[in-house]
Amino acid sequence: HMFYATTREQREMFCRGRRMAANSPLSKTEKDKVKTSPALDGAKVDELLAEVVQPIGFWQIGLVLLNALSSPNTVVLSIFINSFPNHRCQMSTDIEAWFSNATTEAVNSTVWSIRQIAEIFSPLPDTSTITRACEMYSIKRRANSTVEEYIALFANASARGIPTEKCSHGFVYDYNPHQYPGGVVAEWNLVCSRAWEAPFNESAYMAGMCLGFVVGGWLSDRLGRRIAVLSTGMTEFIICLLACLSPHHMFYATTRFLIAACFSARVAVATVIAAELTTAKYRSILTAIGSVIQLTVHRMLIAILAYFVHSWRILTGCMFLLNSGVLILCFVLPESPKWLAARGRMKATGRSLYAGYRTNLRFANLFSKKANRQTCMSEGEFMGLIGPPCLPTTSETEEDEVRNYMPVGDVEVEMHASKHRHSSCWCRPLNCELVWTTFLAIILLTCHTISLYGMVFYSTHIRFHVSLVVAVNAVANMPGCFLSACLYRLFRFRKRPLLWLILIATTFQSISALHTLILQPDNDILLNVFGNIILLLQTAGIMMLFVYVPELYTPLQRNRGFGLSIGVSRIGALAFPFINQLDVDVIHGIPLAIYAGISAIQLLVLLFLKDTNGEVMPPEEVDGRECTQLRSAKSGTSSEASQSLHDIA
Template sequence: MGNYDDDTAFLGQKGPFFITLFFLLNAIYISTGFHGLYIVFVGASPLHHCQVMDGNLSKEWLTASIPKEMEDGKTQPSRCWRYNLDTVKNLSARGYSPQDVNLTDIMQEKCVDGWTYSTDIYHSTIVSEWNLVCDSEWKVPFASSTLYMGYLLGSFVSGQLSDRFGRKKVLFTSLAAEALVILAQSFSPSWLLFCILYFFVGAFQISLYITAFVLGTEVLSKSFRVLFTTLGAFLHYCIGYMVLPWIAFAVRDWRYLLRILSVLTVVYIPLWWLIPESPRWLLAQGRVMESEAIVRQAAKKNKVTAPDVIFKESEVKETTLQIGKYSILDILRTSNIRKTTFMCLLLWMAINIGYFGLSLNTSNLSGDPFLNCFLSAVTEVPAYIVATFLLRNCPRRPLLSAFLSIGGGFLLLIQLIPESLHALSLALEMVCKFGFTMSFAVVYIYTVELYPTVLRNLGIGICSSAARIGSITAPYVIFLGTFNRYLPYILMGSLTIVSSISNMFLPETFGKLLPETLEQMQTCKSFLKRDDHILEEGKTTVNMKEEKNKSSQQEINT
């Protein structure tokens, strides 16, 4: 077959077909925005204290039976302990008031009768329904992690499925399956089943995200393709992210919230008849007539005339590089590749821990959690716009280090802000989110430009796995805030600063041709200087593979 872009050049770069498809595919990303972070509200922990099951106690004794504890510099009722109820009832029956006794002398006990939860903000969450507090508090970050564990599985499986069954089928199957699993999750009778279903929500959601991304890059024209992969998907994800807190604000019960989010997916049903299959994929499957039919329909919508034969048989020039197949071992084969990979893994992990950590932490911030979540989402919109503009004009290395320094540096400053200035703390956290979001946009392009063509897919795949590990870890980093409010900020800030410094030792890629082979790959800078033995290792590896492939080709020719 001839080149697809050349064969379909008559469609032009714009037109109703491309414009409509651009917005339809981006509309799907809105669902990923409000499906991806609903755990912020579903798993929120309302204010709570031990339940005192005794109607004979006076209101004064009921209040006094809960010990006071210092938390973040404030005196608050204990969430996990109460004074021994038998002792309290005995003192009350003998006519003593709480002021007559030294309460600290009374033995404390755990909340054996359960907890009482505030309904001022949330009517019901999985925390209040299944008592995921105190000794069971670890179950909340674990539930959050199951989504990202599902991401890990979906990332591996979705590509293979879409290559076999088609982009469109996998896209809409993932969309429908995600909605059904969320609906089933709203009926979960236990925390364990909730986590299992949440795992599959993650698997289907990342499959949806990746497949829509691939479909868009294969069907859209070159000009729309660039816009779709830079701003389109990210901004529409932000729209869904911004819609989520308003839905959660109107529906304070976690079960009804999930049901509404699931039912909203029905608006995408008509898209099955509006979004076509990828003509490129159909051509790869040998289904030329079906591919031509889609392109002719696109020509009709764009009001251009299609040639009599769109995909004609032509001479295929053998221009494939004689490099052979590379394996994951080649990522670690040379010293230069190992150093580059290690620093990329650190970057991806730090950025994902910071980004998802701050996203999940919005319900723990001072002030209204719904407004905090909305502001966190709004912050991402200018971040993606600014990052896209800067990527077109600025070097990658100082750009990424600057964004990471903004995110990590302000995280370390938050602990210095007095508790009374919670508005300033919130503003600093939004600045941090801004920095991490811009880093998120830059690191994808920077990594693609660092690795040579022969190892690019493997490199991105390994970095993506590190990103998933980072997102799985993020809920546990936030969980440390139950012991010390500022500990998550210190850990995330320190890790980000370290990654920002290590990034400066990577080579600059702005304005340079993409490397094709290991030999063309740039070496790390500063103390990781370009060593002759590193270059020789790369040359030897390439030469060995080239000789092997030449021998194989000679045998085939013979």
């Protein structure tokens, strides 16, 4: 209390004679003081987070957990909902009843499998593992003939050259024990001429993710992080409900596209919020917490639900219930203090930080001994640590007046540099090195995205129960996160460990492909084990690429270069559903061989890219002396406020 009282007295003495009414208009002199006062920039916010608010606590962790839990990872829903069953042409009612009630006395078989029935009425492809009957022999049934007599007419129909016709009564479906039994294929007859529609909704989801990354970044920068998260979350909440009520498949594919756009936009913005609610030292921890929830907890939860819930509409409805957590975020999610500070909104920044300070302190006091509990500052005392010392009670209207005069940290450096240079590298008509780097980065990220999502969705073709495979794959993501962190902790340069990681993944893919293609085993034990190892390596690889690729660009080019690369790579990833479909249409295991070849392309691309070590590359556009002058001007004006903050903390 003594420190706070002293601080108030000093501020009152320093500001003696100033106006007392907060809502009275600013004089010209006071406005000039605001323009020349120290800015509440990112560095000042970091200082407040580190020394007053606390960089990691219940406030930060709670918001990350709530946001992650209320944003289910719906990308894996297609693994269950798009399960492709065996099918045959459905016959008339009396024939279907005859096959259902057949006995040993009636025919020379006790159980009729879907393939046995399909072989009687339809031509089938030369494979014994799957049944895909799309046509039936065109033989008219005589009046008053029995079912046995009619079936006898189909004997040697193929050898006799009997013509075929489309299945007039629809289809009969049979899911094998490893598949999810309640998907959209059987409900909307997405087989034969419509078989392309099931992979299409997976591609639509990938296209939606590409749109979401672009729109999410624009929304968060334009309207704020809070509005971006809540608007995309509420939109996803409503569209998820519409998906449960889809009347036909094209409507469902459209909702999947929109859900993906909202999901990816929200995840992108939530990642930024997590980074801006703490300091650089703890960002990886908050990011890891959100990643574990998204990649492991949600996928395991969906796998468990799919094991017990055999209706795709109810399963999608469970995602709707998880999305309802966004309603809680409407009341607790603050605006990013750094976004507010960058726009000179000092009071709003203070309120956002004060909410975090009060929450963290109350939670810490709850688990502290009574003697160690700290007294919470009032909002007025906390606001005294922020902003120009002579104008602590500036109104919101006055903030709008002076907002344009407040510098915004690194953005100021870039704007200042652009005024003294003709154009940046992106504006020059021919910059071969930059174009070449971006081209290689797009290929690198596209190949990895295709391979990663392809292996995730290949779970539907592994001959184990799909829920078990997805759950094990989800657990495999956790060590992948730790592996990427350890590799870049042990190795200074980025490219060599990434090369070795992709090489090992390619080796496992090649072994799995050769074993499956040559032996065609009845169960995929080796493929399941190797598949999880591949996913572990590829999860680590994508996280390492998200560190390596941005470092290929200078700071002024980094956001645009990496954003373009990752956005275009999502468009290229639309191919993986059709690659996985080859496992059914051609031979079991062929997608693995394709993914091994794609990973080999990554190795070749990496050989042409330069190595990085994480050190900041000085951009050609910004002269070091300009940056030094800008930084020193800021640090000189804010030294007194920083010292006062240290004393109080």
